[in-house]
Amino acid sequence: MPSRADRLQPVVDLAADKAEDATRALATQQRAVADAEHQLAELRRYRNEYAEMPSGIGVAELLNRQQFLQKIDMAIVQQLGEVQRRERALERARVDWAEARGRAKALDSVTAKYREQERKSQDRREQEQADERSQYRRTTSSSPTHE
Numbered sequence: 001m002p003s004r005a006d007r008l009q010p011v012v013d014l015a016a017d018k019a020e021d022a023t024r025a026l027a028t029q030q031r032a033v034a035d036a037e038h039q040l041a042e043l044r045r046y047r048n049e050y051a052e053m054p055s056g057i058g059v060a061e062l063l064n065r066q067q068f069l070q071k072i073d074m075a076i077v078q079q080l081g082e083v084q085r086r087e088r089a090l091e092r093a094r095v096d097w098a099e100a101r102g103r104a105k106a107l108d109s110v111t112a113k114y115r116e117q118e119r120k121s122q123d124r125r126e127q128e129q130a131d132e133r134s135q136y137r138r139t140t141s142s143s144p145t146h147e
Contacts, residue, residue, distance in 0.1 A: 005114035
């Protein structure tokens with residue numbers, strides 16, 4: 001009959017797999033946030049460079065420039081929203097990872113405790129058996145023999 005630790009092992013393995021999946025999801029979300037922040041920084045840099053470029057004197061050129069800057073500003077606002085959305089997803093992934101990791105560690109701890117209890121129980125049984133053998137030898141060696 002399998003021990004409690006052995007019966008629990010598939011659950012421990014499943015929890016470890018889920019913790020690994022959560023780790024991968026967390027890393028994916030971290031990369032997504034970094035990518036979104038990089039894209040935002042690029043948009044801001046591009047906007048600043050474009051705004052600092054010397055412009056012509058014409059009204060039409062000035063209006064075109066203002067419209068283009070407004071489009072860049074809208075793209076920046078949209079990208080800010082994307083960064084925030086990615087950060088929320090990252091936080092959810094971080095919570096999921098922490099929970100999965102906690103479950104896996106708790107199950108590992110329980111399994112280790114069960115294995116330690118099983119080892120101690122086995123040690124006691126072996127000691128009892130050794131004591132019984134020793135007692136048996138004493139009683140058989142002290143009993144009189146018939147010649």
